[in-house]
Amino acid sequence: MNEFALESGQPAPRLDGMRRINFYLLGAVTFLVLCYFFFLSAPGNFPPGAVIRVEKGSSLRSVSAVLKKEHIIRSRVAFESLVIILGGEKRIVSADYLFENKLPVWEVALRIRWGKHFMAPVSVTIPEGFDVKQIGDTFASKLTNFNKARFLLKAESKEGYLFPDTYFFLTDADEDDVLRSMTDNFNKKIVSLSGEIASSGKTEKDIIIMSSIIEREAKGNIDREVISGILWKRLKIGMPLQADAAPETYKTKGLPEAPISNPGILSIKAAIYPKSSPYLYYLHDKNGNIHYAKSFSEHEQNILKYLK
Known part of the structure; x- marks a missing residue:
């Protein structure tokens, strides 16, 4: 032990060293707290529930400017540094971002980097x-x-x-x-239907055009295949399609030049797999029920019976 220290009543040098360490620790903690408050924490006027749009092609700097302007972050430098550390400087995900509550800057950086927008699709x-x-x-x-x-x-x-x-x-x-x-x-x-279309002997274009008509003409799943059979039969015998859904088919023979609607899978399959029947005509009554006819005279009777 240092005799001079004991005789003079001065504290041991080791105590002075501990005090210096405590002083530095306190200073470091104070510095970190200040850094957090001024750079990393959410701004005091953070707007909970804010929705921020990040446009396609936005740069990191432009995004940080918007976030700063809208009070989502305190420090652009802190935000940009974190995004760069996360490897997202050139991978900004465009979206509408919901910031439901106050968030520290690293949470904001994580969301922007990985596209965690928290917006319901x-x-x-x-x-x-x-x-x-x-x-x-x-x-x-x-x-x-x-x-x-x-x-x-x-x-x-x-x-x-x-x-x-x-x-x-x-x-x-x-x-x-x-x-x-x-x-x-x-x-x-x-x-998934390419093989079936090829086996049908028809082109994909013709199948899609026909199915677009069937989609508008049929009222139910059962009707689709029968109507498909009737329409393909009309084409085969050189008769106009005469489909109400495509008025031009009353004036010209053959399929329309392009689809008239966007058909679903059932109508596409109905065009691929038409159902053979003795019918050449059909109509739907006011309740949506379908009525078939083998000849035009029968069809006229159905018109008088169900549509007049």
Whole structure:
């Protein structure tokens, strides 16, 4: 022990060292607390429930500027540094992001980096037989970024090839996202039927055109195959299709040049597998029930009986 320290009443050097360590620790803790408060914690005026849109092609700096402006983060430097550490500088996921409560900057960075937007997807159901205009109307009422005019322009050549189904989109989805999803869905469905279409002796185009008519003409699953058989028979004998769903088929022979609607899988299969019958005519009464006829005179009787 240091005799001078004992005789003079001075504390041992080791005590001075402990005090210095405690001082530095306190300083470090204070520094970290201040860093957290000024850089890492949520701003005091953080708006709970805020929805922030990150546009496609947004840069990290532009995103951090928006987050700073909307009081989601305190420090752009802290946010950008964390995103870079997470490897997301050039992988910003575009979406509408919901910030339901106050979040520290690292949680915000994680969400933006991995696309954890916490927004419930929008469910949109397209019934079988809808044409592109009806599809456009439906999506325009559901998606804020959906441009109906651009959709109709791009979808004009895709009539018949947009598969009717229930789709789920993020709120920022646009007409290109819709077209891509519906076209991809159609391609997946039709690939599984390619062998059956080839065996039918008809082209895919003719099958889709016919199924688009069947979709509009039939009222039930049983009707589809019988109506398919009747329509293919009319083509075979050189008779106009005379389908109410396609008025031009009363004036010209053969199939229309393009599909008139977007058929579902049942109508496509009905076009591939028509059911043979002795009938050449059919109509639906006011209750939707179908009535067949072998000759035109029988068909006229059905018209007088069920439609007059």
